[in-house]
Amino acid sequence: MGEPLNIGIIGCGAIVAQYLQTLPSLPAVRLHAVADLDFSRAQAVAAGQDGVKALSVDELLADPAVDTVLNLTIPAAHAEVALRAIAAGKHIYGEKPLAATTAEARTVLERAAAAGVRVGCAPDTVLGTGIQTARHAIDAGVIGRPIAATATMVTPGHERWHPNPDFYYVPGGGPLLDMGPYYVTALVTLLGPVTSVIGAASHLRTQRIIGAGPRAGEAIPVAVDTHVTGVLVHESGALSTLVMSFDAVQTRAANIEVHGERASMSVPDPNWFDGEVSVSRLDDRDRGWEVLPDSAGYIGAGRGYGLADMAMTAPGEQHRANGELAFHVLDVMESLLVSAQSGASVPVGSTAARPAGVPLTSLAEEPAGARPAN
Numbered sequence: 119m120g121e122p123l124n125i126g127i128i129g130c131g132a133i134v135a136q137y138l139q140t141l142p143s144l145p146a147v148r149l150h151a152v153a154d155l156d157f158s159r160a161q162a163v164a165a166g167q168d169g170v171k172a173l174s175v176d177e178l179l180a181d182p183a184v185d186t187v188l189n190l191t192i193p194a195a196h197a198e199v200a201l202r203a204i205a206a207g208k209h210i211y212g213e214k215p216l217a218a219t220t221a222e223a224r225t226v227l228e229r230a231a232a233a234g235v236r237v238g239c240a241p242d243t244v245l246g247t248g249i250q251t252a253r254h255a256i257d258a259g260v261i262g263r264p265i266a267a268t269a270t271m272v273t274p275g276h277e278r279w280h281p282n283p284d285f286y287y288v289p290g291g292g293p294l295l296d297m298g299p300y301y302v303t304a305l306v307t308l309l310g311p312v313t314s315v316i317g318a319a320s321h322l323r324t325q326r327i328i329g330a331g332p333r334a335g336e337a338i339p340v341a342v343d344t345h346v347t348g349v350l351v352h353e354s355g356a357l358s359t360l361v362m363s364f365d366a367v368q369t370r371a372a373n374i375e376v377h378g379e380r381a382s383m384s385v386p387d388p389n390w391f392d393g394e395v396s397v398s399r400l401d402d403r404d405r406g407w408e409v410l411p412d413s414a415g416y417i418g419a420g421r422g423y424g425l426a427d428m429a430m431t432a433p434g435e436q437h438r439a440n441g442e443l444a445f446h447v448l449d450v451m452e453s454l455l456v457s458a459q460s461g462a463s464v465p466v467g468s469t470a471a472r473p474a475g476v477p478l479t480s481l482a483e484e485p486a487g488a489r490p491a492n
């Protein structure tokens with residue numbers, strides 16, 4: 119492998135800590151600098167990382183040593199930050215969703231193509247052993263022809279723990295655009311692209327009360343639907359039923375189940391990288407659920423593996439957590455909300471190839487000194 123990609127992070131809020139845990143173990147990337155609108159947040163991150171500089175956003179974008187901007191800002195800023203990074207000649211990899219709207223996201227993809235830079239986007243959880251083992255088993259014919267899937271995510275709301283949860287309740291947020299990327303990306307990974315959707319949506323409250331941090335007790339407005347349901351019609355003919363809610367207490371439903379002609383499959387939480395895949399076979403139903411051994415995916419992965427996967431991809435080849443896939447996922451979600459407004463089925467104009475499966479591999483380097491001397 120050649121030189122690692124130098125990374126500049128823009129956005130040092132709640133999620134940056136998870137990337138800081140992962141990036142140092144990935145030889146394909148090297149964290150060079152961090153920035154945030156609130157400079158003190160960048161300083162706090164840099165203080166804990168050897169050799170990492172805290173810069174202003176303008177300085178980071180002007181720094182020729184930064185190859186790739188890791189965009190960890192809030193959804194409403196994703197497109198603006200991405201467009202500035204592209205204009206500065208940087209590759210971009212961002213948190214989900216790709217942008218708050220497909221109109222913004224399309225501009226990002228067009229400008230990146232014109233500039234010859236890569237676009238990567240979370241979620242990369244689907245590259246872990248959980249979803250990849252499920253995909254590998256489906257592709258190997260374990261469940262027969264896939265007929266349908268269900269995907270369920272319910273929570274009473276992230277304002278209970280996030281210190282600045284405002285972005286979850288404005289366009290670009292809500293349960294669908296916030297958590298939907300994990301589920302819809304997993305469904306596209308497992309069952310292929312979506313050609314049309316029908317949706318319905320509602321909201322329980324017009325304001326939420328922050329439950330943690332310095333703003334605890336403060337009311338914030340709700341400008342989006344907070345319970346979204348729908349059906350995705352995949353190009354293959356399979357039908358996925360989706361329930362994404364910030365209005366429910368909890369559930370015993372599986373995160374994702376896929377039903378095939380010969381078996382049903384339980385798929386682990388797509389917000390995480392690993393977890394058990396199990397199947398119940400038609401010809402052996404009395405045996406109950408059989409856990410499949412991990413057969414594919416990045417072992418022990420964490421947030422940032424999609425960025426390393428992008429860094430390792432040869433020029434001219436498509437990395438897995440790519441912009442086209444993230445655009446299609448956003449298009450599916452936006453179409454669901456359009457359908458919820460109109461009550462009619464909505465065709466999904468975009469498509470995306472299923473990214474190449476991930477062989478069972480480890481990307482991480484053991485930290486120096488971790489291997490016992492012989």
Ligand SMILES: NC(=O)c1ccc[n+]([C@@H]2O[C@H](COP(=O)([O-])OP(=O)(O)OC[C@H]3O[C@@H](n4cnc5c(N)ncnc54)[C@H](O)[C@@H]3O)[C@@H](O)[C@H]2O)c1
Nearest residue numbers: 129130131132133154155156190191192193195213214282
């Ligand atoms: N919090 C989580 O657990 C979590 C998990 C997975 C993914 N994400 C995603 O990560 C992203 C960030 O979420 P978060 O929870 O860290 O949010 P946050 O509000 O805690 O942090 C966002 C940071 O971005 C900075 N910022 C905003 N606009 C900016 C701009 N234009 N230029 C520079 N900095 C800017 C803010 O000052 C803030 O420090 C979101 O897209 C979210 O969906 C969050």
